[in-house]
Amino acid sequence: MSPRPWLRGLVVAAALAIGGCDPAPEPPDLTRNQAFHITMRDGVRIAVDLWLPETLEPGSRIPTVVRATRYWRAIGRPGGSLEGDPNFEEAERFNDAGYALLLVDARGSGASFGVRRFELAEDEVRDYGEIVDWIVEQPWSNGRVGAWGVSYTGNTAEMIAINRHPAVKAVAPLFNDFDNFGHLVFPGGVLTVGFLENWSRRVRMMDLNDICGLSDVEGEACDRLRERVTGVKPVDGDTDGTLLAEAAAEHDANTVPYQSALEYEYRDDPFGPFGETNVGHRRSPSGHLPQIDSSGVAMLVRVGWLDAATVNGALGRYNTISNPQRVSIGPWDHGAGNDADPFLPPETAVQPTEDEQWAEMLAFFDTHLTEDGSERTPSEIRYYTMGSGSWTTTETWPPSGLEDRVWYFGPDASLVESPPVASDGSDAYTVDFSATTGTANRWYTNGGAGDVIYLDRSSEDRKLLTYTSAPMPTDTEITGHPLVTLYVDSTEPDGAFIVYLEDVAPDGRVTYVTEGQLRGVMRAVSDEEPLYRKYGPHRSERRADAAPLVPGEIAELAFDLWATSVLIREGHRIRIAIAGADADTFLRYPRDGAVPDWTVHRSAEHASRIRLPVRTRG
DSSP: OOSOSSSTTHHHHTTOOOOOOOOOOSSOOSOSEEEEEEEOTTSOEEEEEEEOOTTOOTTOOEEEEEEEESSOSSEEOSSOOGGGSTTHHHHHHHHHTTOEEEEEEOTTSTTOOSOOSSTTOHHHHHHHHHHHHHHHTSTTEEEEEEEEEETHHHHHHHHGGGGOOTTEEEEEEESOOTTHIIIIISGGGOOOHHHHHHHHHHHHHHHTTOHHHHHTOOHHHHHHHHHHOOEEOOOTTOTTSHHHHHHHHHHTTSOOHHHHHHTOOSTTSOBTTTTBOSHHHHTSGGGGHHHHHHHOOEEEEEEETTSTTHHHHHHHHHTTOOSOEEEEEESBOTTSSSBOOTTSOTTOOOSSOHHHHHHHHHHHHHHHHSTTOOOOOOOEEEEEEBTTTEEEEESSSSOTTOEEEEEEEEGGGEEESSOOOSSOOEEEEEOOTTOOOOSSSHHHIIIIIOOOOOOOOHHHHTTSEEEEOOOOSSOEEEEEOOEEEEEEEESSSOOEEEEEEEEEOTTSOEEEEEEEEEEGGGOOOOOSOOSSOOSSOOOOOOGGGOOOOOTTSOEEEEEEOOOEEEEEOTTOEEEEEEESOOTTTSOOSSTTOOOOEEEEEBSSSSBOEEEEEEEEOO
């Protein structure tokens, strides 16, 4: 959904030149746009931009929508009209619909003061509750508040509910990271260095208000950029930039996520220089579900099948908490800026359109934030099936009408539905660390890389261990959570086990569908209750539960692939491809640089296989 989700407005920032705002009185008046600090319980000043409808009359009371970010709530410019502000389109849409819009720089970022111990820490989330307190005290507020956002701002939109403030009635967490560590940073315990290193460097530049470092320019190019864009927008009263400089100086103590992640392996390891523990749960909505559930807020959720692994978060949330939820799962990149159906050309237009997406969200907020809005949003999931162009609506997940079918790894790289009967059978594979899915994959899009484009995988598959089925006798839909079971012995105690589900066309073109991964030492299955509904074996990922592989011993590795919905056409084949690396995406395992030799077993006793939820069409 436009505007783009992260580094919001920075793409256009270099071409823009803000100005025109008078210093805001305290409390603010009805000036169209005002920037000021709101002081928190501990004295930390949080920077906000307030946009009010141009036609708002004294005495009128309207609802408010909040978008809180750590990517600069607004961009500073030496001069220019309000219409040139990158937030103007967003403000116009909400203001014209009768809403106040409040944009917030998260604690320790932008023009706000404070320090970020880790992303979405408890003190940041508590700030949002106090900001809601401030909103409902304003003479123009009708006492109803919503929140929206894409990506990080989608996280804040959901986590504002943790405060259980009675004024917060509805939130729209779009393309957000419900379980940030499990679905983006450490999927299956494997670190996504390709995404995280670049993201971490850029947010570091933002926190220090280094516009030239952020834009990778210096010298005269930097000077020219600063003539148009100064960095984050200061508050109106900070005419000489003193407050902004003081805030940026405080940010120097922020935890640097990439450096900290390289030293962090298990969910209960200390993270960052502050020694924070259990960060993997604390920094994500998934770690606060009892509070979100008891808040009762209605939720409008959007997510893409190929947007990191966030779709599993949307489905896990749906089946765990009782909040009214309207979930859309589409063929989108991160933020729905592009259509990512791998069976369609990259330039395919996004559906629904941007205007239609805005209309749906505004109608959702109208239902819950107007004075008489009391209708309960029915819970449902609307999902797109890739390769078919069709949408389906269901109230239950998994949807009805599907059956689990098992395909076994067979001899001669085959994938068959008959279980093996031989007492032996195996395939050897030496991990090829040059294997890659490129830098336009599902893990990069979450960092602002844009469209998800997987090229023909046939050449890369020659680096992998593959198993391919016979041609499908009829159109076959796969919708849900594939579950792979590998029986492997390895020469090394650790490794990254990556399994791809692919479509092989009659002409030999190989199309990526989905994947799953598991770090070898994370293989121990836990019988503890997970925080939210999962669709494969649950693992604690705690250090005490580490289970290194034993060279020469067969280990069972069972894990789910990230949820998907795809149509495998008649005559096409299903392929399972197994890798031990994705060179452009994941950290190398084992970390000592060793090259593992694997033996994948496919005997009657150790039948490696994949279970797929399917239904036939036609």
